[in-house]
Amino acid sequence: MDEPSSAGAEIVVVGSVNLDLVVRVETLPHAGETVLATGYHEFVGGKGGNQAVAAARLGRRVAFVGHVGTDQAASTVRSALADEGVDVTLLTPVDGPTGRAFVQVDDEAENQIIVVGGANGALSEADVAAAAPLLTGSPVVVAQLEVPLEAVVAAGRRTSGVFVLNPAPAQELPRELLALVDVLVVNEGEFEVVTGAPVSEEALTSSSLPERVVVTLGGRGALVRDGASVLSVGAPRVEVVDTTGAGDTFVGALAAALARDVPYADAVRWAVGAASLSTQALGATSGMPSAAEVDRLMSTSGS
Template sequence: MTPTPHIAVLGSANMDLVAYVAKAPQRGETVTGREFRTVPGGKGANQAIAAARAGATVSMIGAVGTDAYGTRLRSTLEHSGVDTDLLRTVETSTGTAHIVVDDDGGNSIVVIPGANGSLTALAPGDEGLIASADALLLQLEVPVDGVLAAARAARRHGVRTVLTPAPAQPLPPELLAATDLLLPNEHEAAALTGITDDPHAAAGALLSQVPEVVITLGSRGSLYAARGAEPVVVPARRVTAVDTTGAGDTFAGTLAVALAEGDSVTEALGWASAAAALSVQRTGASASMPYRSEIDGEAEGTS
């Protein structure tokens, strides 16, 4: 029996304030929405919940404020099976994400970092937690200095680091040097490389900086590339998207679990694709993330 992997996550915890509309407003335009929800989210918390629901033991390093949003985020993580012993509470507001979701399932997002901005360095206990993990998941909704400190700690202890470079921004060479697997979507890959119309070429360019890359391509699937190996493309499942918020985080958390369990790249990408396909058929970010039994069923074509 495969041992249960331990996944560490350093990243953001936000309350998502989600407005559902027929068509997103243009600049200067006001539209009437049909529904509003508050949903626990943030790329770090989302990836932690996705990995926990996919069957891993998960620990979250992050920060929330002293407000009701912080209390609810901590409770949501704990109820999802995520260890929050190193989730800090700081004297400020919890981060928020203001999200507009249209009838095509597309979204636009404004993030207010709040407490997430305090993650500029590791705190006592953080490095020990990272050292005990099989993989470390990172994103860029917290200060890059904190992300770099965590990646360097993982490298010191031989822990695989998976970095989702979102929101897209220039990455310090030191961070790329401490990254094992870079996981951008096609827009982030284009922003990092300047190559806008060829994901294979973008992946090739990124391999000069990191040993492995997975570029998610939305409805076209995902592309894996590694130094000295032939690229692998795994198609996406055909589903009707209701809300794509959190799909990339679902993919990332599930992929990390599959790889930590020893699945081949093709198997892991297929399993992560099944999880993402389930998530986009539901509303919300963390609320849409599937459990392992659901992912197995979708991957086997029985759901």
Template structure:
């Protein structure tokens, strides 16, 4: 079972040809409200990728809160430890342009009320194979959850987004960190992904840096270094692609897959997500991921056969 202690937001998404500059007004071509939040996204991605998942978090006592809880439960995720607190739910204002780029403003709402796991949360965490964390909750809550997982011997996977200064008390509990290349640069001060990967390994035992259309790189303190190319696709919306990658990666590792195989699985999942609009609405199911992997393996085998014949 995977546990996710994180944010649940309603994404308020506008689609435009080109994002507005400061002081500029542009006309959009579509608007949607879509359940999201980095925590909820990773939970849904992991559940659709085949894991049993429990979500620990908070929603407000508004209509968005009702919908967020319903969406999580509808994905087969345990919502027993989702609190309903007075006030609004978290909201993310997202602008997506025609090049599939996005800009996001997160208003924490109910997520900001969390201070750390209580006794019932800790009991659930102790039964998990891994805990997935992000940084859209108050930092004190994230640190407390990481410490509870470490004390229970549970593997901790951290997505360091949005970027903040990471305290030593959090890093000492993290087994695997998964930033994108911009977050990795913000943490390490290095714009080169390989240098950033090395710097991250001074902080935690394992690291993956995602590189968008260039794939992802993995490293461990044991000396393993890997690069997994991205699956070639035409992206229409990159919102939550990273969360899809992390959710699928956590599933693959929990299933005992080696890092190279886990990276391929996560890359396949992300390649499907970017072909669809929205956050939770874009995340693929297990059979879709397996189909992409099978097709990619067949393509690699065909190229190998051609080389042999040549």
């Protein structure tokens, strides 16, 4: 399909895109152990790519800022995102390989993931500066940490709307970056790395964190900070096949809801529902739902 125009983008994703190589196994191997696969698939992934697809599939106009390599995977990745309706005008090639992720998923839906950054590591402040009109004109900008930190900081500086940061892979964040974040989205492990403390109401409402923080809890839902208050949001029950893309679905869905001016707590509830639905299929993007599917789940679950 033709690449859509970036004009009027509701969400801009600044981040990584990979080709995911997904192996299904009965049990995850221990160190030194060889196991036989029960299935193999290839999907377009990367945290940025996943989040962009999630938001686009939920009906939002999404543009992407990032890099692919000069290999065959680059064409596969660009075409897959464009087919989802994501504007890939600023997803540009650089010398070297497109990013890869090697994913193992067992019969209990647990996974292990190794990421090779490839072209994602070349994203620079200059690339972000070239996207400045897009960033300043979009209601929501989303970033992660699979690209260089200086590019993420540059994106935050140029965002006029809501800046959503998913600091994964987790690391301690500079104060300069935290000061730019409107909504911080982390899982329990990432929260401890970012803050140096386990999840608690006291740690969640620390003055060093943004006013709005979401800690995703997998099948238990999410904890939500909104200023001085903390809210617990439960997750609807679904049959889980693969949790690989649930966190990215949550971020994309939260961005989609915020772009529609949905109140913050309600946006989190809706995103929890979308993430729950995404776990019902193998692969990071295969189970990502439409807005109608999320609405139907929320109405039948009483959320």
